[in-house]
Amino acid sequence: MTTNIKNISIVKQKSSRDDLTMRVCMILIGLFLAIAILLPLYTMLSKSLENKEGAFIGISNYVEYFSTPSLFLSAYNSILLSAIGTIILLLVTFIYAYALTRTQMPFKWFFKIIAIIPLLTPSMLGGISLVYWFGNQGVAKGLLMGESIYGPIGIVMGSVYWVFPHALMIIITALSITDARLYEAAVALRTSKIKTFFMVTIPSCKFGLISAGFVVFILIFTDFGVPKVIGGMYNMLATDIYKQVIGQQNFQMGAVVAVVLLIPAIIAFSVDRFVQRKQVALLSASAVPYEPKKSKGLDLTMLMFCSFIAFLIICMIGMAQYAALIKFWPYNLSFTLDNFNFDLIEGGGWGSYFNSIRLSIYTALIGSIIIFFGAYLVEKGRGFSFGRNAFHAVAMIPLAVPGMALGLAYIFFFNNPNNPLNFLYGTMGILVISTITHFYTVSHLTATTALKQMDPEFESVSASLKTPFFRSFQKITAPICMPAILDISVYLFLNAMTTVSAVVFLYSTNTRLASIAVLNMDDQGELAMAAAMAMMIAYTCGGVRILHAIGTHNILGKTQRWRSK
C-alpha cells in the first residue's frame, strides 16, 4: 500500500493494427455465426410461444403438446429407443475398438475400413436395406419371429448401423491414450488380467466411454432419416417435427417439438463437454504408448467378433447395392441399371445429385476457410478475451442443435419477408449456410486442436520480427495445419453429401439434393431407385475419401517435407 503511489494507474496495452484487424475479422465471422445460429434459434423459440396468428400466448403451445398423448408419446419413444441404441452401441463398439487397439488381431486394416462405410452413406440407407432384409417381402423376415421391422426394431437396427463409426472413433481415441507403464506395473504387482482390466483399462477410458454415450444418444435422438424410412407408424420427435410442419403446416407446434428435441440434446451436450474437460490431464508427457502382445485365444475371439460385425455392415451396404441393381424385387432378380434413371420420377432426378455435389463443394471450400480462419483468430488473437471467449462459446452451440431444429429455425428466420436476408430463402446459399453451421462445431474443434498443438511462441516470435498476422497465417500457420484443414474440408463434404435433417426444410424445386431425393423416392415407394441414389452418394463419398487419402499423402510429401528428419 505504501509503495507505488505515483504509478497507481493500471497500464493498458495499446492494440497494434494487426490486433485490430484480427478483431474486426473475428467480429465479422462472429456476426455470421450469430446470424446463422443465434437469431434463427431465437426466432424459433419465440414462434413456439405464439399462436397461428402470431400473437404471444405464453406456454400454451407447450401445455397443449404435453397434454396431447400422441405427441408426448413420441418424446418417450425417442428417449427409449435412443437409450436402447446407446447401450447396444457402447457394448459393440467397445469390444470392436478394444480389438483394434489392444490386441494383435490380424486384418485390423480391413476392419478399420469396413467400420468407416456407414459414414459414407445417408442414414436412410440402413433403413432401406432393412426393408429388403426384413420387410414384408424380406429375405430374412423369419428371423424377426413375426415382429415387424417397421417400428422400434427397425429404428434401433438402422440407428445402430449408421452411428457405429461415430461411436467407434471416440472409443478408439479413448483406448489409444494409455500408458503402457501402468500395465507393466500391474504385471509386476501380479495383478490378474481381469483385475487389471477393471483397475487400469476401464478407468483410463471411462471419460471416452461417457462421451461416446452422450454423442451416440444425441445422434440417435435427433436423427430423422432412419425413423422416416423404417419407423412405420411409430412416432419419434424428429419425424413429428416433419409431420407437423410439412404434413399439417402447423409451424407453431413444429417449433414446440423442435424445442422439446433441443433440450435433451443441449443437456447431453453440456454433460459431455463437462466430462471431456475432466479428461485433459489423464496422460502425462512421460507416458509410453501401449503395445499389445499376442494372445491366441483373445486374438481369435476378437477376430470372430469383428468378422461378425463387419459381416453385418457388409450385409447392410451390400443389400442396398444389390437392390439398386436388380429389376423388381423379389419377382425379377435380373440385373439392370434402370434404377439409376433418376429422371423418370418426380422429386428426384440427376439434377439433385449434381446439386448435392455443388452443395458439398461450396460447403467444404467456404466452410473450411471460414471455420479455420475463425478458430485461428480465436486461438491466436491477443487481448479482447471477452470477444474470443464469446466466439468460442457460440461456435460450440451448433453441435447441440439437432438438424431438424436448425432447419425449422431457418424457415422462421429467413422466410420472414421483413428479414433483409429473405432473398437467401430457397437458394443454394441458404443450404450452404445451414450445412456449414450444422457441422461448425466439430470442424472448429478440429481446427482449435491443431492450432493448440503449434508452439505458442510462434506468434511471439512473429511479433518480434514484425510479421503481419496475415503473412504468418499464410506462410506458417496454414501450411503447418494443412492436414487438419484437409480433414475439415472432407468432413464438411461428406456431411453435406449425406445430411437430410436441416436441409429437408430448406430445399426448393431448384435446389433438390440427392439425400432428399432418397427420401422422396422412398415416400413414393420407389425403393430400388432410393437405394440406387443412396449408393450414388456412397460412391461419391467413398471416392472423395480415397482422393483425400491420396491428396493428404501428396501434400504431406510436397509441402510437409519438413516433418521428416
Place this chain on the structure above:
Amino acid sequence: MHHENAQPYLQIRNLTKKFGEFIALKDISIDIIENEFVCFLGPSGCGKTTLLRVIAGLDIQTYGSIIQAGKDISSLPPSERDFGIVFQSYALFPNLTITRNVAVGLENVGMPAPKVQHRVDELLELVGLVDQKDKYPAQLSGGQQQRVALARAMAISPGLLLLDEPLSALDAKVRSRLRHEIKELQHKFAVTTIMVTHDQEEALTMADRIVVMDNGIIEQVGKPEEIYRSPKTKFVADFVGTMNFLSGTIVSNGTAKVGDVVLTCDTEDLPVGSSVMVAIRPEEINARNITNSDSNIVQIEVLHIEFLGSFCRVKLGGGDLKDVSLRADFSISLTRLLSIKVGLKLKVSLPSKFICIYLTD
C-alpha cells in the same frame, strides 16, 4: 563507461504484474546499461520469465513503466517494440528452411531480396551454419537450432536481445559449449541482452550482472563475484552455490556463537542476542597448515565422506560444534595429505572474512 550513455538503455520502474489475485512481480525497478549482458536468475515461479515477457510486451504489466532507449514503451504491443527473442523451444518455423527462417524478419521490414540474401549469409556465417542453410529445422541438432534461432532474432539488428532459458532443452555437454558461444556472439553483435535462467552456473559464467529473483521481488543485483562472494540475503546465499547455515546468536559486536564456539565475523550492527544464521561456503573451510594466526579454529570430527570426482564433500561435526554439523569441500590432494577418513579428528579454520550473517526469519 561512455559518458554519452549516462542514461541507462533500459529503465524498468515499479513494475507490478498481477494474474488475478496472484502477484507475479512486486514493484520491480532495474536499470540495464547498453551492451550489457544481464541474467535474471531464480527458481521456477520466481517471476523471471514474467518479467522478460513484460519487457517484450508479450504480457502486460498491471502497473509501472518501461523506458527503452529513451522511449516510453510501457503500453506498446510487442510488434511495435524493438527486441529479438529466443525461446527455450526455439520456435523455429518448421515448414521453412533455415535461410527462410532467418530471412522472415528482414523481408518484413521491406529489405530488397538481394540484400536479404546477403544479410542471411552473413548471419549464418557468424553462427557457423552456412552449410546447413537449405535444411529444415527438424534436420538440425538442438544446438544448431538454437543458433538458428539466435541468428533469426538478430537479423533485424534489434536493440535488445531476450533469451528465455535458451539452453535448458540441451544436454549438459552442448550446453556448456553454447554458453561460451552465445556470450561470444553477444559480444560480436554488441547488443544489450537479457537472459532468463534457473541455472546458476549459466548465470555466473555468462552474465555481466545477475538479477536474483524470488517470489516476484528482486533479492539482489550484482556482478557474478558479488553475488557469489557476498550474497545479500539468505535466499541468495542458499540459491547460488552451496552454503553451510549454522544457527547461532550474536554475543558481541563482531562475534557470534555456534555450539560452544565463538566465531569472529562481521556482525553488521545486529543487536547482541539476535538469533542468526552463520553462513560459510564449503570450499572456504580450511584444513591445510592451520596455525594460531588463522581465525576461528574449530576442533571437529569427520562424520561422512562423499566422493565427487575432483573433490570430496566432507561432513564435519561434533567436537566444539557439538551436534551442529557442516560440509567442507576438500581437494583430493588435501584428503590424501590429511588421510581423511570417517572418525578422524582435525582442526579447521572458518575464515572470518568468508562468513556471512543473516537474521533468522
